[in-house]
Amino acid sequence: MTNVFISVDMEGIAGIAHLQQVWRGSDDFPAARDLMTGEANAAVSGAFDGGATGVVVNDSHGDMYNLLPEKLDPRAELILGSPKTLSMMQGFGPDFGVALFVGYHAAAGTQAAVLDHTYSGRLIWEVRLNGEPASEAELNAAFAGTYGVPVGLVTGDDKACAQAAKRLPGIRTVIVKEGYGRNAARDAIRKAAAETVAAREELRPYRGDPPFVLEADVANTSAADLCALAPGTDRTGPRTVRFQSEDFREAFRCLLAWTYLGASEAPRYAGT
Numbered sequence: 001m002t003n004v005f006i007s008v009d010m011e012g013i014a015g016i017a018h019l020q021q022v023w024r025g026s027d028d029f030p031a032a033r034d035l036m037t038g039e040a041n042a043a044v045s046g047a048f049d050g051g052a053t054g055v056v057v058n059d060s061h062g063d064m065y066n067l068l069p070e071k072l073d074p075r076a077e078l079i080l081g082s083p084k085t086l087s088m089m090q091g092f093g094p095d096f097g098v099a100l101f102v103g104y105h106a107a108a109g110t111q112a113a114v115l116d117h118t119y120s121g122r123l124i125w126e127v128r129l130n131g132e133p134a135s136e137a138e139l140n141a142a143f144a145g146t147y148g149v150p151v152g153l154v155t156g157d158d159k160a161c162a163q164a165a166k167r168l169p170g171i172r173t174v175i176v177k178e179g180y181g182r183n184a185a186r187d188a189i190r191k192a193a194a195e196t197v198a199a200r201e202e203l204r205p206y207r208g209d210p211p212f213v214l215e216a217d218v219a220n221t222s223a224a225d226l227c228a229l230a231p232g233t234d235r236t237g238p239r240t241v242r243f244q245s246e247d248f249r250e251a252f253r254c255l256l257a258w259t260y261l262g263a264s265e266a267p268r269y270a271g272t
Contacts, residue, residue, distance in 0.1 A: 001053045001054075002051055002052050002053050002054075002097040002098070002197065002200065003052070003053065003054040003055070003056065003095055003096045003097060004047040004052040004054070004055045004056070004096065004097065004098055004099070004100065004197055005055075005056050005058070005091070005092050005096045005098075005099040005100070005144075005149075006040065006043050006044065006047065006055060006056065006057045006058070006076075006099070006100045006101075006102060007058050007060045007088050007089065007099065007100070007101050007102070007140065008036060008039070008040045008043070008057060008058065008059060008060055008061070008067065008102045008103050009060045009061045009088070009101075009102070009103040009104050009105065009136070009156075010022050010032060010036050010061035010062070010066060010103055011061070011103065011104075011105035011114060011115035011117075011156075012102075012103040012104045012105045012114070012155060012156025012157055012160055012176070012177075013032070013035050013036050013039050013102075013103040013176070014035065014039065014176035014177060014185035014186075015032075015035050016032055016035065016103075016114070016115070017114060017115075017177075019115060022061065022062065022115070024062065024063065024066075032066075033066050033067070033068055034068065034071070036061070036066055036067060036103060037067050037068045037071045037072060038186055039102055039103055039155070039176075039185065039186060039189055040057055040067055040072060040073075040076075040102060040103075041071070041072060041073045041186075042185075042186035042187070042189040042190040042193070043100050043102045043153075043155075043189055043190070043193045044057065044072070044073040044075065044076045044193075045073060045190050045193075046189065046190035046191060046192065046193025046194040046195075046196075046197070047100065047193050047194070047197050048075060049190070049193070049194035049197075050193060050194035050195065050196065050197030050198040050200075051197055051198055052197050054077070055073075055075065055076040055077065056076070056077045056078075056079065056091050056096075057072065057076045057077065057078050057079065058079045058084075058088065058089070058090050058091050058092070059078070059079065059080050059081075060087070060088035061103070062082075063081075063082050064080060064081055064082040064084060064087075064090075065080040065081050065082070067080065079091045083260065085253075085256070086143075086252075086253075086256070087119070087256050087259075088136065088140055089140050089143050089144070089252075092143070092144065092147070092149075093147060094147040094148065094149065096144075096147075096149050097149070097197075097200050098149065098150055098151070098152045098196060098197060098200040098203060099140075099141075099144050099149060099150070099151045099152070100151070100152060100153040100193055100196060101137050101140065101141075101151060101153065101154045101155070101164075102153075102155050102189065103155060103156060104135075104136060104137050104154050104155065104156040104160050104164070105117065105136070105156055105157065105160050106135060106156075106157065106159040106160045106163055107126075107127070107133055107134060107135035107136070107138075107163060108121070108124060108125060108126050108127070108133075109125065109126055109133070110135075110159050110163070111159075112159065113157060113159035113160065114156075114157040114159075114160075114177060116159070118134070118135060118136055118139075119136060119139075119255065119256075119259050120259045120262075120263065120266065122219065122263070122266035122267055122268065123218050123219050123223055123258075123259060123262045123263055123266035124216050124217070124218055124219075124258075124259070125216075125217040125218065125219065125239075126216070126217045127139065127214070127215070127216050127255065128213075128214070128215040128216075129142070129208070129212065129213070129214055130208060130212065130213050131213065131215075135160070135163050135164070135167075137151070137154050137160065137163065137164045137167075137168070138163070138164070138167045138168065138206070139252065139255065141167075141168050141206040142206055142207070142208060142248055142252070143248065143249065143252045144205065144206070145205035145206040145207040145208075145248075146207075146247075146248050146249050147205075148205050149205055150170070150200070150203035150204055150205045150206070151168055151171065151203075151206060152170070152171065152172060152196035152197070152199075152200060152203050153171070153172045153173070153174070153192055153193055153196040154168070154171055154172075154173050154174075155173065155174040155175075155176055155189050155192070156173075156175075156176065156177070157175065157176070157177040158175045158177065161173035161174070161175050167206070168206050169203075169204050169206065170202065170203050170204060172192050172195065172196050173192075174188045174189050174192045176188070176189070208248065210245075210246040210247075210248070211244050211245065211246055212244065212245055212246070212247075212248045212251045213242065213243075213244045214242070214243045214244075214251045214254060214255055215236070215240060215241070215242045215243075216240070216241055216255070216258055217237075217239050217240050218239050218240075218241065218258070218262055218266075219239070219262075219265070219266045219267055220239060220265060220266075220267075221238050221239060222265040223239075223262035223265040223266055224237075224238065224239050224240065224241055224262070225265075226261040226262045226264065226265055227241045227257075227258040227261050227262045228241055229261055230243070230254055230257040230258060230261060232244075232245070232254065233254065233258070241258060243255075
């Protein structure tokens with residue numbers, strides 16, 4: 001019996017290239033939801049092709065109710081809505097055999113990446129794990145690793161895939177924004193998802209060595225004031241907060257607390 005967890009973001013979906021496409025309320029947003037659902041379905045279908053007996057899909061973009069339930073493969077269980085205490089990893093646990101990350105993007109500050117950011121584009125300039133810049137894929141994979149579960153697939157633009165391949169052992173990637181058409185991208189995701197699930201026993205979890213030191217540079221000093229309210233957080237600079245723990249799950253939850261606490265003081269984009 002193999003359960004597969006699929007976390008689906010939007011910025012790394014084929015056909016998404018502008019911030020307006022990922023904003024609820026814009027003219028382009030309904031089409032972006034449809035594109036996102038299409039790639040989620042490709043991953044679900046591939047997971048079952050590869051031997052999955054159950055699939056859980058977590059909507060991991062923005063307010064986290066973007067996927068279209070009526071169009072999602074009915075074999076999958078869908079998690080929608082926010083706030084989620086585990087955000088992009090809501091619903092995850094030790095019962096899964098492998099995780100797949102679909103529609104992911106590069107870390108904040110990545111040159112020439114599509115819509116690069118880390119957890120909160122308005123709030124966080126950079127997140128560092130043990131002194132090294134970290135992407136959402138890496139942070140989420142480290143969380144999965146605390147349960148001994150590997151991440152086997154990351155799809156997105158070329159920069160997101162390159163970052164994942166560098167940090168995550170044995171990862172498969174699908175670059176959907178270098179010359180792929182819409183359907184070709186979905187075919188590639190389905191094929192890679194099937195191969196990943198079929199080869200799950202060969203994958204290894206992504207695990208770091210404690211202690212885990214998590215740092216974030218945030219948008220302004222007021223946001224840092226609020227982030228520093230999270231228990232155990234140290235204020236190490238005007239815009240920098242720091243948390244250290246032997247338990248990565250605890251550090252991961254602290255990062256999510258920073259994003260919720262600091263959001264009210266982060267600058268807003270025009271139209272949001």
